[in-house]
Amino acid sequence: MYRVLVFGMTENPGGVESVIMNYYRCIDKTKIQFDFLCNFHEDAAYEDELTAMGGNVFHITARSENYGKYKKELEAFFETSQSVYDAIWVNVCSLANIDYLIMAKKYGIPRRIIHSHNSQNMDSKLRGILHKRNRKRIDKFATDFWTCSEDAAKWFYEKRLLPKVVMIRNSISVERMAFDEEKRKKYRKQLQCNDDTWVIGNVGRLHFQKNQKFCLEILQQFLKKDSNACLVLIGQGEDEAELKELTRRYGISKKVHFAGTQTDIRGWLSAFDTFLFPSKFEGLPIAALEAQANGVPMVASAKVIPQEVKINSNFEFVNLDEGAVVWSEHLNHIRQTMKRLDISEVKQNFTEKGYNIETETVKLEKLFLKEVK
Incomplete structure (x- = not known):
């Protein structure tokens, strides 16, 4: 069983959450299983459905709420999860926080996927600065670079990385x-x-x-x-x-x-x-x-x-x-x-x-199950 740790679910059933759910509902769970890491303690969007399909949902403190507690809980989670996951799939709208990828590398998760879901900064000026800083070094921690669109790829990744970027369509049922x-x-x-x-x-x-x-x-x-x-x-x-x-x-x-x-x-x-x-x-x-x-x-x-x-x-x-x-x-x-x-x-x-989830999920499965180069 290929196990993937997914980051990107929030309390709100928005666009990114819908993308993850659409793929999770269709993916062959005899081959691939998802678990979910959330940086909040309330129930995640679709949490009952996530657990009903066999996924574990883990909650830690938000970085913005209590930085010290967040770092301690994040480190403890990855330390106790060593050798559990074949990949981490980080779904975000900016690169302001790449701690999940840094920890995944530190604790030996071999596939570290960053997935771009937006084409412009929608948060504070500080988060915009952090995004630009992490944009220069994201390939030190991520092994795979995914995007939902060409515009999102251009904003998210430096030009040198664009040839490596894989398009994952926001497909739906x-x-x-x-x-x-x-x-x-x-x-x-x-x-x-x-x-x-x-x-x-x-x-x-x-x-x-x-x-x-x-x-x-x-x-x-x-x-x-x-x-x-x-x-x-x-x-x-x-x-x-x-x-x-x-x-x-x-x-x-x-x-x-x-x-x-x-x-x-x-x-x-x-x-x-x-x-x-x-x-x-x-x-x-x-x-x-x-x-x-x-x-x-x-x-x-x-x-x-x-x-x-x-x-x-x-x-x-x-x-x-x-x-x-x-x-x-x-x-x-x-x-x-x-x-x-x-x-x-x-x-x-x-x-x-190419936006029908049934056909696109097959492509996603092949991407997860490919050997790491």
């Missing part, structure tokens, strides 16, 4: 996200929407990266064309209070639903008529893939969302600098001309583009 008519009715009833209400949705952490402030500006303009529309924001984050204040200032509080963190993303996507995704930067966003797996029409930020994210035909790119009025016009165009795609067409599109 189309069936798990496929449109569900009953769930559509359920969540639209919860929103108190009638059949004619045009429901615009966004899924993501309420954070400047995801640009929900711009979503509110777009809705404000779109309501001039259709007063029966509404916006649903799935997720939580540090911008929540400010976003709620903006809805009051714009006079659209009754048109914006803050749904918080949700586990039934398939159901909520089924309730949407359009998916709005004006992020300021991304690696390769799982939320955009899940929306397309559901078949819902989508508009996303051009030159920010990687081109390879476009899987379906009912998908439009718009530049952020074109402003809320133009974005609202694109939403109106989508409403008039684009329909939700059925699952057969969606599945064909995902398979052709």
Whole structure:
């Protein structure tokens, strides 16, 4: 049995967590088994499912919470785990903290995989400085270099390492996200929407990266064309209070639903008529893939969302600098001309583009089981 220690799960069922789960659900567990190291003491996202599939979940103190305790617990974990793991797979959005790889090397884990999931610093200035410092020395500790997109690779790794970088697509199960008519009715009833209400949705952490402030500006303009529309924001984050204040200032509080963190993303996507995704930067966003797996029409930020994210035909790119009025016009165009795609067409599109989890998992298994050069 090939055992992999996975770092990257948090308390929040976000994009990175979804990528890990999608692969873990499909991987051949008679050959490969995952365990999970988490730097927090609350339950991890999907923890019950992780343990039900045979994975062990280990919790240590966060570095930001108590540095001394974190270092002591981290060292103790790796010391007691010597000879247990064939690989460590570190899934992160920056290189600000590479302690897990350093410890893995110190205690003899032969495969040390770093996996890039973002294309820009989304944290503090200090973490940005730490990322740049560790970027120069990451190959002293990692043996394998993975990425979710070309843009993420270029930000994460120095040019000299790019030839070694392996693309691991943020693949998903189309069936798990496929449109569900009953769930559509359920969540639209919860929103108190009638059949004619045009429901615009966004899924993501309420954070400047995801640009929900711009979503509110777009809705404000779109309501001039259709007063029966509404916006649903799935997720939580540090911008929540400010976003709620903006809805009051714009006079659209009754048109914006803050749904918080949700586990039934398939159901909520089924309730949407359009998916709005004006992020300021991304690696390769799982939320955009899940929306397309559901078949819902989508508009996303051009030159920010990687081109390879476009899987379906009912998908439009718009530049952020074109402003809320133009974005609202694109939403109106989508409403008039684009329909939700059925699952057969969606599945064909995902398979052709290499984002179908069933076929991509086979490739991941081969990567794990290859001999270390």
